[in-house]
Each structure stands twice: as structure tokens, then as C-alpha cells.
Amino acid sequence: MGENSMREIAARLASGTPVNQITDVRGTAFLADSAASCVYPKVECPSFEQVSADKRAYAEANKIQYEEHDPIRGKAILQRHGRKMLVVNPPSMPLTTKEMDYVAELPYVREPHPMYDAMGGVPSIEEVRFSIIHNRGCFGACNFCSLAFHQGRIISSRSHESVVREATALTKHPGFKGYIHDVGGPTANFRRPACSKQMKAGLCKNRACLAPEPCPNLDGDQSDYLALLRKVREVPGVKKVFIRSGIRFDYLLKDKSGEFFSELVKHHVSGQLKVAPEHCVNSVLDYMGKPHIETYEKFKEKFQRLTQKHGKEQYLVPYLISSHPGCTLQDAVRLAEWLNKNGRQPEQVQDFYPTPGTLSTCMYYTGIDPRTMEPVYVPTDAHEKAMQRALMQWKRPEKRRLVMEALRKTGRMDLVGFGKECLLRPERSEAGQRVAEGKPTGQRRKKPVSSVKKDLAAGKKEDRSAKPKQKKTGWAKAKPKPNARKKKR
Numbered sequence: 001m002g003e004n005s006m007r008e009i010a011a012r013l014a015s016g017t018p019v020n021q022i023t024d025v026r027g028t029a030f031l032a033d034s035a036a037s038c039v040y041p042k043v044e045c046p047s048f049e050q051v052s053a054d055k056r057a058y059a060e061a062n063k064i065q066y067e068e069h070d071p072i073r074g075k076a077i078l079q080r081h082g083r084k085m086l087v088v089n090p091p092s093m094p095l096t097t098k099e100m101d102y103v104a105e106l107p108y109v110r111e112p113h114p115m116y117d118a119m120g121g122v123p124s125i126e127e128v129r130f131s132i133i134h135n136r137g138c139f140g141a142c143n144f145c146s147l148a149f150h151q152g153r154i155i156s157s158r159s160h161e162s163v164v165r166e167a168t169a170l171t172k173h174p175g176f177k178g179y180i181h182d183v184g185g186p187t188a189n190f191r192r193p194a195c196s197k198q199m200k201a202g203l204c205k206n207r208a209c210l211a212p213e214p215c216p217n218l219d220g221d222q223s224d225y226l227a228l229l230r231k232v233r234e235v236p237g238v239k240k241v242f243i244r245s246g247i248r249f250d251y252l253l254k255d256k257s258g259e260f261f262s263e264l265v266k267h268h269v270s271g272q273l274k275v276a277p278e279h280c281v282n283s284v285l286d287y288m289g290k291p292h293i294e295t296y297e298k299f300k301e302k303f304q305r306l307t308q309k310h311g312k313e314q315y316l317v318p319y320l321i322s323s324h325p326g327c328t329l330q331d332a333v334r335l336a337e338w339l340n341k342n343g344r345q346p347e348q349v350q351d352f353y354p355t356p357g358t359l360s361t362c363m364y365y366t367g368i369d370p371r372t373m374e375p376v377y378v379p380t381d382a383h384e385k386a387m388q389r390a391l392m393q394w395k396r397p398e399k400r401r402l403v404m405e406a407l408r409k410t411g412r413m414d415l416v417g418f419g420k421e422c423l424l425r426p427e428r429s430e431a432g433q434r435v436a437e438g439k440p441t442g443q444r445r446k447k448p449v450s451s452v453k454k455d456l457a458a459g460k461k462e463d464r465s466a467k468p469k470q471k472k473t474g475w476a477k478a479k480p481k482p483n484a485r486k487k488k489r
């Protein structure tokens with residue numbers, strides 16, 4: 001982030017330095033005639049002309065830019081543009097706690113810009129107005145997120161005193177009703193660098209701190225965040241403190257004491273906790289830089305156990321992305337199956353969106369994974385993207401046509417039927433005949449003999465719901481109520 005860079009530029013301009021001589025400020029870039037103008041250790045990436053003409057060169061440049069974006073060990077990056085040289089100095093150093101406190105406690109008005117008044121205001125301001133940011137940066141390193149570039153991967157955090165002062169100030173606001181909606185940041189439960197080595201040697205070049213497996217050097221202690229939340233809960237006038245920023249669940253599981261997890265469930269969830277497994281297929285998760293799905297399953301199981309223990313009614317809401325590079329239509333079907341098995345169909349889904357500078361954006365544009373320089377499948381066709389997206393909301397009638405098409409294309413018509421693993425019920429042809437997808441009209445799906453035998457042995461009656469119903473049209477017709485009166489003719 002640029003506060004210190006801006007202060008330095010302002011100070012030098014104020015002291016009379018001509019702007020074209022201010023070329024050594026961290027976190028800034030400038031055009032020069034040659035590499036000699038750069039005062040930092042440097043590395044040159046393929047030129048603008050090369051990356052414009054060759055996707056492999058683009059991927060190589062992206063890898064260098066990503067790896068060197070580190071304030072401690074990162075080099076300046078040079079890129080030739082015709083006869084000029086673009087020099088990108090290393091990023092600014094992360095703010096200290098004292099600097100973070102200063103920036104956070106400037107006299108903000110906590111109101112949207114008046115320009116929005118004429119448009120009816122900003123409805124989400126209520127949440128933002130009573131939310132507190134306690135940290136900056138993220139070592140999560142999700143490949144689709146540009147935060148690693150603009151805030152960096154080293155965590156800075158505010159002092160407890162500063163956060164408590166802000167919470168106290170919120171209680172004085174005339175609109176405050178006792179609820180602090182968030183004490184978070186890019187990732188709510190990050191308050192310290194991922195490991196002690198990071199502050200001396202920078203972040204590792206060739207590995208991520210958390211995915212696919214947490215690094216053995218990772219420090220998973222979350223007691224500082226827990227202590228902060230306890231203090232905010234105790235501020236007079238505060239009834240509840242929620243956490244609405246994302247929780248990194250794989251990091252949460254690394255907290256040995258388990259105290260934070262317990263108190264999160266007991267005090268800080270407002271009905272729904274949003275977490276981001278993003279997908280369920282491990283190869284896709286590897287392209288995303290996310291932990292494998294087994295970690296999420298473990299987290300979910302523990303969340304449910306704690307929720308029960310604390311007598312709460314609250315749920316996990318998983319965030320998911322469709323059509324990320326590396327995600328085939330078959331993978332999208334597997335995601336729908338996973339959601340169906342977990343009894344969840346998301347209200348909102350997110351289609352992959354390329355954000356500036358990220359590894360995922362590079363994969364999207366080049367079809368190359370810049371980490372390995374291997375080719376990667378990229379769903380770019382709008383129709384395939386629509387199918388992938390529809391599969392996440394397969395129950396919606398308006399998505400049925402796309403879901404059916406996706407299942408046909410992937411040879412997964414076994415998911416059309418009456419079993420609970422099926423996504424769609426069979427449809428009827430326009431002529432009113434059953435098109436039971438591969439089954440002759442009128443043929444009933446039989447239960448496998450082994451499962452019928454098991455049911456009989458268990459004393460169960462025949463499962464009539466497993467038989468096709470003899471409806472004439474449609475696939476989601478309301479049943480008549482048992483006590484409904486017959487219509488008089």
C-alpha cells in the first residue's frame with residue numbers, strides 16, 4: 001500500500017526535488033532510458049513487445065512479477081517498452097503497528113460520498129459503518145486474488161488499544177444499535193506473519209504458506225486475535241461482535257488450542273459463516289492455490305460439532321467459483337454432485353473473473369500455468385461458462401436446460417433420475433412421453449436387487465418415492481393438500 005511512498009514523494013517535492021529525479025521510492029514505477037537508472041537489485045522480464053506477441057513470454061513475465069513482489073527479498077522489475085525501460089521498484093515495506101494505528105484512526109466520516117445521495121444512498125453502508133479493519137495483507141496466496149499485489153503477503157496489524165478505541169467510538173454513533181458487524185480485513189484471522197523467517201528473508205519464492213498443505217514453518221497461533229475479540233466484546237454498549245470477513249479455515253485448524261474456533265462459533269457468527277472452499281475438485285483447487293477439499297470437510301465437521309455443543313442454529317455458507325482455469329465441465333458436474341450430497345445449493349455463485357496481475361488471470365489469458373509453464377485447460381467459451389455456472393444452481397427451473405445439456409455432454413445422464421444422488425428428474429417430451437434419458441417410455445427405474453434386499457431385511461417398506469410419478473406435464477407440480485375439498489363441477 002502506498003501511504004509511505006506518498007509521504008516520501010510529497011516531502012521530496014516540498015523540499016524542491018524535481019519530480020523526474022524521484023525515481024528510487026519503493027512502490028513506484030517510472031520510465032527510463034536504460035536499466036542504469038534503477039538503484040535496486042533488478043531482474044528483467046520479457047519486453048512489452050514480446051509479451052504482446054507471445055503468450056509463453058507473457059507467462060514468464062507474470063511469474064517473475066509475482067515472485068519478486070516481496071518487500072524484503074524482491075528485486076526491481078524491468079521491462080523494455082520500445083526504446084524505453086519501465087522500472088518497477090520493489091514494493092513498500094508493510095506498515096508498522098504504530099503506522100497502522102495512525103492510518104486507521106484518522107478522522108474518517110464513515111459516510112458514503114454525498115454524490116451517492118441522489119442515487120438513493122449506499123444500502124451496504126450500515127454494515128461498513130459499524131465494521132472495524134484490524135489487519136492488512138494476506139499470506140493465503142489464492143491465485144485468483146490480486147490482494148497479494150496491492151496489500152502484499154506480509155501481515156500488518158493494529159494494536160488492541162487502537163481497535164478498542166475505534167469500537168468505543170462506534171458506540172457513540174447515533175445509529176449504533178450494539179452490533180459490530182465485523183472485526184476483520186482481507187482474511188479475518190491473520191494477525192501476524194506466517195512464520196518468523198518471513199520478516200528476515202521474505203516470503204518463499206516457490207511455495208505458498210497454506211496450500212495445498214500448510215507449510216511446516218507456519219505459526220498457527222491465533223491467541224492474539226482471540227484476545228482482541230474478547231476486549232471488543234467487553235466494550236460498554238457493545239452487545240455482539242460478528243466476523244463477516246473471510247476466515248481462512250485451513251489456518252484456523254492450525255491453531256493448536258482450539259479456543260479461537262470455539263469462541264468464533266459461540267460468539268461471532270451471525271447465523272451464517274461465510275467461508276471459501278471455492279471448489280471441491282482437488283486439481284481445480286491446486287490451480288486456485290486453495291487447500292484440498294478434505295481440509296474443508298474437516299473444518300465443516302468441527303464447526304457443526306461446536307455449533308451443536310453451544311446450542312446454536314447457524315450454518316456455513318461456502319463461496320464457490322465456476323469456470324476457473326483448470327476447471328472442466330466434468331469438474332463442474334462433480335461440484336454439483338458435491339453440493340447435492342451436502343444438501344446445499346448456493347444462492348449466489350461467482351463466475352471466474354480475471355483480476356489484474358494474478359496467476360489465474362495469466363492462466364486465463366495464456367492457457368499456461370506460469371508456475372510450471374505447463375498448458376492448462378481454460379473454459380473461455382461463454383456457453384460452457386454458462387453451463388458451469390448453471391450446474392451450481394441445478395435446482396432452478398431456468399437453469400434446467402443448461403444443466404441437462406452439460407450432463408449430456410459429459411456423459412453423466414446417470415444424474416437424471418429419481419435417486420437422491422440425481423440432480424434432475426427426467427423430463428417429458430413435448431408429446432407427453434417420458435424421455436427417461438436413455439430409458440424406454442414408461443419404464444420404471446428399478447432399485448438394485450441388493451439394495452431392495454437390504455431394505456427388506458431392515459424391515460423397510462418399498463420406497464415409492466423411488467418410482468416415477470405419472471404426472472402429465474411439468475416437473476415441479478404442487479401436490480394437492482390431503483384435506484383439500486374436491487371441486488364441485
Ligand code: SF4
Binds near residue numbers: 196198202
Ligand atoms: S517458510 Fe513456509 S510459512 Fe514461511 S514464508 Fe515460506 S512458505 Fe510461508
